[in-house]
Structure formats: structure tokens, C-alpha cells
Amino acid sequence: AQSVTQLGSHVSVSEGALVLLRCNYSSSVPPYLFWYVQYPNQGLQLLLKYTTGATLVKGINGFEAEFKKSETSFHLTKPSAHMSDAAEYFCAGSGGSYIPTFGRGTSLIVHP
């Protein structure tokens, strides 16, 4: 079964700095991978997804993620953090099952 692991429960960056949120997956089948964002008191919103094809996936709000099969990773990046990016970020994956499994989440803190 597909599982995902998010490294770091909290990531703190300064406004304008690079954002890097880490996600590793484990699966015996090609995965579908997702990043979702959750703002306070809201549901999850899709940032981007990888299914097949291009390994660099671009999402909303300037975020992108790269699927690296050799490293079983799907890290989320953004070149320059903005205060409005402060939120909880979840990596999710599904492989042989059609039910995505979510990581525990990484809280992004952006300092002025």
C-alpha cells in the first residue's frame, strides 16, 4: 500500500526565502502524488498533483514539486516565501489503491 512520510512537522523561513517541504513515498507501484494546503479553519485545497509524464509539476501560488523515482521523493518548493503562504501542508499519495494516504503535515511559518 502507498504511504507517505513528511519530514519535519514545522518549517520556519523568512519572507522572500526559499521554501522546501519534504515528502517521501513508499510504494511497489507507480504512485499518484499530491500536495494539499490547509489554511486555518478551512478544508484542504489542492496545490498540485503528479500522475504521469513530466516529473516537474507546477501548481498554484508559485509552488512546484519534482517527482524523483530514484529517491522516492516528491518535495514541494517555492522560490520566495510570502506571508500568505503560512499554512499546513499535506503530502498525499495513492498507488494500487484509489484511496490517497495523507502524511502528518508540515506547518510552514513565515517570518517577516
Added chain:
Amino acid sequence: ETGVTQSPTHLIKTRGQQVTLRCSSQSGHNTVSWYQQALGQGPQFIFQYYREEENGRGNFPPRFSGLQFPNYSSELNVNALELDDSALYLCASSTPARVPSGANVLTFGAGSRLTVL
């Protein structure tokens, strides 16, 4: 298009009581999934409904049950509430597909926050 709406947004119950949470799926979506999100955790899959039938279930006891209606709206029922049931319950609907797929994007509601005292 309307998104996913959930009700109630907040509720407080006591141990042993029963609760019903409701969800209206996004227009045109035929699949509804329910997740439990405990404080500081990621969403945990409870079950999924596709065309009014349960189409997959996570590691939750039978006192968690659900329904999907012909208009694709859904209910989550929890009987004999326990303290550990306190969580945010998220409903998510999926883009139309002939069959549910792991590639489907989930559209989430804002959730129902349940507190069990």
C-alpha cells in the same frame, strides 16, 4: 459551481451519544470520502461512497457508518461517541469518473469540528 459544504461546523457531544454530520458534494461529483483529522495529524480515511454504496473503508470500527443519497450528498454517523472521536471531520468529493481512481483530485469542505466531553 458550488463547492463542498458541511454541517454543522462545530458541535459538542458527550460520551455515549450519537452524531450525524452532513455533506453536500460539489456539483457533478459522484464520489464522497470522509476523513477524520485529529489535532496535529493528517486526515485519516474513514470510508468512501460511490453511487450510493460504500466503496472502501479505512481502519474505523462499525460504529462509524454512512450514507450517500441519490443527489450524491452524504452523511457520516457515529454511535457511542468516545473521547478520542474528538476531531475535525472532513468530507471530500471527487471529479466525475467511470470508476473511482487514485488520480482523482479531492475537493474538501471546511469540516465539522466535533468535541466529545
